[in-house]
């Protein structure tokens with residue numbers, strides 16, 4: 001079976017344009033992996049190790065210097081096809097939620113651009129999706145500033161799911177959520193995976209969640225892939241120094257609690 | 259006497275749909291060297307509580323309280339400058355989006371050094387004092403996990419990555435040796451190793467310098483390692499508060515129980531990919547609150563009586579607002 005997503009030798013290196021420019025001099029060494037339909041992959045690593053950059057390369061917000069991304073064995077030619085098939089939830093909702101629009105218009109935008117739905121059908125879809133992520137139809141009249149951090153995060157999830165993507169790339173989708181809503185969202189994503197075969201790649205510092213839902217893990221350190229493998233293998237037999245430190249730190253926190 | 263003592267804090271805000279009560283009779287107190295966790299569903303009002311305490315709300319919003327005292331002095335009747343004097347020296351705050359609270363026009367070095375008061379320095383010539391300031395700032399940055407202090411200090415806020423400005427805001431809050439630290443999700447998105455370093459640092463300051471902390475967080479593991487007491491909010495109201503150990507072992511309010519049950523790290527028996535437990539439904543908007551107990555429509559224990567708002571009840575130091583609390587079926 002062809003994997004859902006095939007990434008080979010993807011790399012990125014930004015020449016210093018300005019001294020202080022974003023990602024000045026940051027490089028991501030070539031890395032490859034595959035993702036099957038219905039599979040969940042977690043990306044872990046320190047702050048600044050290049051996780052968000054990798055996510056942005058996958059969805060096409062940043063352009064790689066070399067390497068290839070195949071969806072169902074085919075290269076992605078059309079922007080539109082890519083936008084619909086691979087959706088991203090950004091780490092900081094301020095990157096994705098325009099403060100001047102109501103949530104309704106925010107969610108309608110991708111529908112207008114990418115689907116043929118008429119305005120009644122769009123409205124129905126918007127209300128459905130809001131409910132799916134645990135918000136209410138009346139939230140469509142709210143603006144970003146009227147929401148708490150976690151509610152913004154949920155809108156970002158709604159915006160990503162509204163086009164029924166095949167792959168969802170999520171940058172810290174759970175960080176701002178309280179435990180109960182977090183569990184709801186996790187359950188929702190696992191259900192979408194079972195029902196629709198959604199491929200799910202997520203970045204997280206929450207090792208409890210990583211351990212619970214991911215099939216495989218990639219560990220990045222300073223733009224290099226230092227370790228990848230099955231979740232239980234990595235949690236039980238971490239190889240690289242960095243991963244060992246990480247897992248130990250996590251276990252220390254758990255046992256302190258007990 | 260508690261350091262911070264809040265009784266019946268109510269906040270009314272104006273929205274396009276009219277005035278609404280975003281906080282309704284919140285009670286909260288923090289003693290010297292107490293670590294209190296403030297938890298609750300997203301949108302329950304935690305950040306609004308924090309902002310009410312430090313006075314970071316739009317002027318037209320109405321804050322009222324029976325009591326809102328800092329060391330016995332009423333915060334609400336103070337002038338702005340008196341309040342600022344307190345938040346500068348004794349009560350430090352880290353807001354949820356720390357990047358927005360930094361001054362965009364000054365370097366991080368200027369900002370953190372301004373927070374170091376003269377009394378923290380030895381006497382000496384002005385260049386010696388300048389060096390001392392720089393040293394204190396650098397050490398503080400290391401403690402919160404910023405390694406490259408030179409680059410950090412020379413930068414303006416927009417030039418540093420989000421995680422650096424978050425760590426920086428925490429460093430800046432701690433550098434003035436406050437009595438109370440109010441931190442709204444200070445470790446959100448932080449790498450695990452740094453998070454643990456920061457939690458250790460806070461625990462140490464709590465032991466050695468009697469730092470009190472109001473710790474707003476969704477991270478139950480961090481909370482249960484740190485906090486002595488916990489206050490749980492739901493929909494703008496305090497639903498339960500008491501000793502951490504007691505709430506964790508025997509929560510009385512159904513919402514608290516749901517919250518604790520939903521963290522996978524607390525449940526080691528859970529098979530991978532099993533559905534996590536959570537309450538059905540969603541927190542209502544403030545515009546359309548249910549009648550009676552606000553958890554009512556989602557509560558697994560709800561009964562007819564719940565259409566009446568439950569009063570706050572008390573067993574020793576444990577407060578709860580529920581008609582049918584858990585673990586007390588016999589009474």
Ligand SMILES: Nc1ncnc2c1ncn2[C@@H]1O[C@H](COP(=O)(O)OP(=O)(O)OP(=O)(O)O)[C@@H](O)[C@H]1O
Nearest residue numbers: 022023026047048049050051052053417418419421
């Ligand atoms: N706003 C910014 N200004 C300057 N450098 C940045 C900025 N954002 C990211 N960088 C740099 O780009 C590189 C890759 O960052 P990236 O955001 O991918 O890290 P990350 O692994 O997502 O970290 P985090 O866990 O904090 O989200 C890092 O060297 C980082 O310092």
Ligand SMILES: Nc1ncnc2c1ncn2[C@@H]1O[C@H](COP(=O)(O)OP(=O)(O)OP(=O)(O)O)[C@@H](O)[C@H]1O
Nearest residue numbers: 146147148149150151273300301302303304305306
């Ligand atoms: N400017 C505003 N206008 C209207 N409603 C607002 C405004 N600011 C906040 N709210 C509402 O007040 C409630 C509480 O928000 P708050 O930010 O305090 O939540 P929170 O408990 O901090 O949540 P989180 O855990 O997600 O940070 C939310 O329901 C939000 O919709």
Ligand code: SF4
Nearest residue numbers: 551554557564580581
């Ligand atoms: S008062 Fe009733 S509805 Fe409210 S939490 Fe208690 S049992 Fe549930």
Ligand SMILES: [Mg+2]
Nearest residue numbers: 051052091171
């Ligand atoms: Mg990132």
Ligand SMILES: [Mg+2]
Nearest residue numbers: 148149305354
């Ligand atoms: Mg908040």
